[in-house]
Amino acid sequence: MAIVPVGPQEGPPRALLRLSVTGAARLRSEGAVVAELRRTAAAQDLDRILPVRWSEGWHGGWWWCLDSWLEGVDAATALAVDPRLRAPVLRSGAAAAAMLHRATAVPIQVGDAELHDWVDQHVELLQSVRLPVPRAADRLAALQVRLRRGLAGREVRVGWAHGDLWRGNLRVDPATGAVTGLIDWDCAAPRQLPAHDLLHLVLYGLAVDRGVDLGTVIVEVLRTHRWPSEVEAAIAPQRAAWGDVEDEDLLLLYWLRHVGLIAAQQRDYMDHSRLVWRWRNIAQVLLAL
Structure with missing residues (x-):
């Protein structure tokens, strides 16, 4: 697993990029879970502590996903x-x-x-x-x-x-x-x-x-x-x-x-x-x- 904070050169990260050769199923499952929780708990305060899966896909044998950055x-x-x-x-x-x-x-x-x-x-x-x-x-x-x-x-x-x-x-x-x-x-x-x-x-x-x-x-x-x-x-x-x-x-x-x-x-x-x-x-x- 490779984990890369992403953001402007000057300033805090804005997103988190993760890439894996062997962990594709787990990363995909995680994205589906967070999306389901956001739909299920739309009226709750839960969404403020959940990441957002912005994009994901395959590249050069790696599964990658780009999530929102959570502060702290x-x-x-x-x-x-x-x-x-x-x-x-x-x-x-x-x-x-x-x-x-x-x-x-x-x-x-x-x-x-x-x-x-x-x-x-x-x-x-x-x-x-x-x-x-x-x-x-x-x-x-x-x-x-x-x-x-x-x-x-x-x-x-x-x-x-x-x-x-x-x-x-x-x-x-x-x-x-x-x-x-x-x-x-x-x-x-x-x-x-x-x-x-x-x-x-x-x-x-x-x-x-x-x-x-x-x-x-x-x-x-x-x-x-x-x-x-x-x-x-x-x-x-x-x-x-x-x-x-x-x-x-x-x-x-x-x-x-x-x-x-x-x-x-x-x-x-x-x-x-x-x-x-x-x-x-x-x-x-x-x-x-």
Whole structure:
């Protein structure tokens, strides 16, 4: 992937040019998602934090896209300069996620279509890859039964999820930590619970801060049966969206989607690097159940 800010020689960038040989499908999907969100949430305030896909196409074997420039800096950079922005960034990021879900939310009763999308397809994918844990298939099957039982028939509100809402995908005002834009929408999907974005924002951030894998943080929550305080603050305003779904089921649902997406993206990685990641982020969680 090549990323090039575009603008006048004197002055700030006006657009972002990205080019990729292998990531064409993801870039095209991202453009379609943002366009759909702009149509769906036309009457909301959401459009101010979304990029605009101005143009895209093939050139010399590269897929390129030109998007509007979103002001600010990525939140990871802002926090590296001023760690005091941590709390404002979390609050503003959670508020942006809530805005996305409010703009696209619909009430549903969880049925077979949702159970397949949220649970079955990710379990099936993980069962098809090599996992360094005894009886991996049995453990995944037990998790599948648990989540289907815990979710079937529940009254919830679903909407679009960004799917990879971490600091690197938040554009923020470096002075205040306020979110000015959300980028990298290739993992986004409709008809998801808002908890996915909220949990990823906080739990992945905790993992980055401590220099550990996300799986380590997930295991700690499972063993203590208690959310970190930052998670509780982020999810409290949205709890009504998932009704009486148990907290641990919610955590495992988020984890399952995350590791399923990453495992699918890893097909071209070296086997050793895949096994290390799977041990730290999948196997340890399965062993903790």
